[in-house]
Amino acid sequence: NAGVTQTPKFQVLKTGQSMTLQCAQDMNHEYMSWYRQDPGMGLRLIHYSVGAGITDQGEVPNGYNVSRSTTEDFPLRLLSAAPSQTSVYFCASSYTSGNQPQHFGDGTRLSIL
Amino acid sequence: AQSVSQHNHHVILSEAASLELGCNYSYGGTVNLFWYVQYPGQHLQLLLKYFSGDPLVKGIKGFEAEFIKSKFSFNLRKPSVQWSDTAEYFCAVSPDSNYQLIWGAGTKLIIKP
Numbered sequence: 001n002a003g004v005t006q007t008p009k010f011q012v013l014k015t016g017q018s019m020t021l022q023c024a025q026d027m028n029h030e031y032m033s034w035y036r037q038d039p040g041m042g043l044r045l046i047h048y049s050v051g052a053g054i055t056d057q058g059e060v061p062n063g064y065n066v067s068r069s070t071t072e073d074f075p076l077r078l079l080s081a082a083p084s085q086t087s088v089y090f091c092a093s094s095y096t097s098g099n100q101p102q103h104f105g106d107g108t109r110l111s112i113l
Numbered sequence: 114a115q116s117v118s119q120h121n122h123h124v125i126l127s128e129a130a131s132l133e134l135g136c137n138y139s140y141g142g143t144v145n146l147f148w149y150v151q152y153p154g155q156h157l158q159l160l161l162k163y164f165s166g167d168p169l170v171k172g173i174k175g176f177e178a179e180f181i182k183s184k185f186s187f188n189l190r191k192p193s194v195q196w197s198d199t200a201e202y203f204c205a206v207s208p209d210s211n212y213q214l215i216w217g218a219g220t221k222l223i224i225k226p
Contacts, residue, residue, distance in 0.1 A: 004156075043214075099145045099213070099214070
């Protein structure tokens with residue numbers, strides 16, 4: 001049972017480039033989410049999904065897109081990377097909703113030059 | 114706006130010392146409360162949670178937390194810390210208004226051997 005798997009673990013981009021952070025879970029969880037973690041600010045919710053085909057914005061959605069075509073996968077797309085998006089990104093999942101205990105991936109450390 | 118405050122950003126203790134990490138939130142309705150821990154180089158994992166019932170909840174590794182509704186607090190405690198408790202601790206609150214998690218900024222705990 002792998003849990004929540006994120007790829008890549010590290011990535012360096014140039015300003016303006018686009019990329020997709022991958023997230024997959026094998027626990028048949030309905031709820032998945034993306035957070036960014038910045039020093040001194042805790043985790044902030046970017047986007048979340050309560051099931052396949054359903055996504056919604058969190059606290060800091062600008063500059064990011066998501067889709068949920070299957071229960072297992074929830075990729076996060078950076079449309080045009082900016083230095084302000086330098087952060088550590090975490091994907092998480094839970095059985096039904098955000099107020100249930102969440103399982104986290106190992107994170108992706110992203111640097112935008 | 115709803116927020117979660119963790120009073121100390123850094124705490125340094127010696128082994129066997131007692132620990133209390135503060136967490137306060139600003140929301141007057143019903144909440145689910147969580148403490149997560151992030152050990153160095155690892156992903157976030159659930160330490161304990163409170164949904165309802167006994168306000169004193171016990172978690173893994175000897176940790177406990179007390180929900181005091183009148184003080185909007187959910188402080189984390191451990192009677193005797195170990196070197197292996199060195200980690201970053203996050204308090205998170207899920208208000209019944211939106212069922213998403215709102216995170217504190219985290220407390221980095223360093224235990225001196």
